[in-house]
Amino acid sequence: MKSLQILCPLRLLLCLGFAMTGLQASQVIANWDVVPFQEVKKAMSIGVVAFHETGVKVDFFVNGEKVAESKIPTPNPRTRVVEYQFTLDPAGYADGPLLLMAVAHPQAEGHEARVLDEITLYANAGGGISIEHVLWVDGENGSDDTGDGSEASPYASLQKAVSEVDDGGTVYLKAGKEYKLRSLKKNKEKRWTTISAAPGLSADDVHILTYGRDKNSTGRYGRSFVRWKNVSMYCDRSKAGYGNIFYFEKGMMTWLDGSVIYDANGRFAGTQPFNGKGAKVYLTDSLQRDLANAGGGFQRNVKIKDICSDIFRAHSNLVAINVSIDTIDRGETAAHPDFFQLHSPNKVEENLILYNVQAVNMGAQGIFGGGGEVKDAAFVNILLEKRPKDSHLKSQLTGTWTHVLLWNMTIDSQTFMFRQVAGLTEIDVRNCIFQNVTSEDAGHAGITVQNSHFSSGKLKLGEKATRGDPGFVSRDQSDYRLTQASPAYQSGQPLPGVPADMDGYSYHPVHPNRGAFADKNPGRGR
Secondary structure: OOOOOOOOHHHHHHHOOOOOOOOOOOEOEEEEEOOOOOEEOOOEEEEEEEEOOOOEEEEEEEOOEEEEEEOOOEEEOOOOEEEEEEEEOHHHOOOEEEEEEEEEEEOOOOOEOEEOOOEEEEEOOOOOOOOOOEEEEOOOOOOOOOOOOOOOOOEOOHHHHHHHOOOOOEEEEOOOOOEEOOOOOOOOOOOOEEEEEOOOOOHHHOEEEEEOOOOOOOOOOOOOOEEEEOOEEEEOOOOOOOEEEEEOOOOOEEEEEOOEEEEOOOHHHOEEEEEOOOOEEEEEOOEEEEEOOOOOOEEEEEEEEEEOOOOEEOOOOOEEEEEEEEEEOOOOOOOOOEEEEOOOOOOEEEEEEEEEEEEEEEOOEEEEOOOOEEEEEEEEEEEEEEOOOOOOOOEEEOOEEEEEEEEEEEEEOOEEEEOOHHHEEEEEEEOOEEOEEEEOOOOOOOEEEEOOEEOOOOOOOOEOOEEOOOOEEEOOOOEEEEOOOOOOOOOOOOOOOOOEOOOOOEOOOOOOOOOOOOOOOHHHOO
């Protein structure tokens, strides 16, 4: 690594501080905020999360016909996300598959729209696709031989029930004996089959072993389109070392909804949540805990707790919305923890969104570069709290990063380092609060910094920079909202498509705060 240069404030202000004199042509960053292949029986809000320096307009299409456009992101009550959206009413369509498409347009000429991948949902307002098929399982009192899958006469194994249930049906698991996951029968699935804790039970009541203690248990269960709802899934391997909760076959789709995944032996046992290439994993309202790394290509309203190493690894179309992380700690292991890591040698990872994500008690580097390229990425409303504060861990951008938005970030007690700047272009930094920023080469013109605050260091960086104590409400309690005495209070600039902070509180429409948090002001709404 090259040694850092101590640079005069004027030179950095001219070179790293760069007022935006002219935007380079760039593409909108946009992804669906919806799990595909669901049945839609009543009106449903369908959302897209999208960002661009000039603002965004999203056109929505159903079966090739434009049905709506959205120019302003608003709160979606279904997902609890502020996003571009429209209401899909299945009553207006024949029961059956609906092909949804969206195009996210920039709000200024000279830039490129993004056509999102088509997704399929199933209209079923009339019940013509299927009558909901429900089977029951009781590991203690059921029988695969004499049971018929009814609540009164349940099966004993989830394998038996899954083999009998219709595509798109539901298998309810009663509390009691621990369940063992084994291979599940494949049926050319097209819709989600739900395996769920029985009504009235929570994920704490139903536990499913995927690996360990039972030689026949396997997270390599083979079946696609399984929605694991309100259950806890875990491994209990006898020896620490590389392992996983699930091993997916190529092309598999899995959805964890309101569920928990964990290693019974804790974060230092070496367990990855998911393995296997070419699979798609959706997590909604779920918890990952006590694992070596976290995972999942789509995460919404997810909690992550007690992780040994990495949280996010760059891959194309990564979506993480409303995610909270508590405690990253490598302990005595040789792990190299990162909040976000780029390691994709000879690959371009494109169209990534981390939106409303906070990490506290983070014994890890923040954003860390490496081999490969990130192109079109948005880090919006992000909190990174490093503890212990006296460690030397830092965010380090290396490798190739093209068109990256760093908006409304609060980074406490960690230096943000533009380490190898030759590969950094179109890096747009706005309304951030940094502990400190350093650069290997302040003459690099690919980084634009505006309306940001710097807690320490000798330099003021960027247009309308402020410095000094940021005036957080309480670092000790991880409350990084701003007091009114803070120089970062109401000194930011309105950002297109970001009307609210990570908790849903509205930013001031003219004078928003810098950093990841608005005021807790009920008068302005949540």
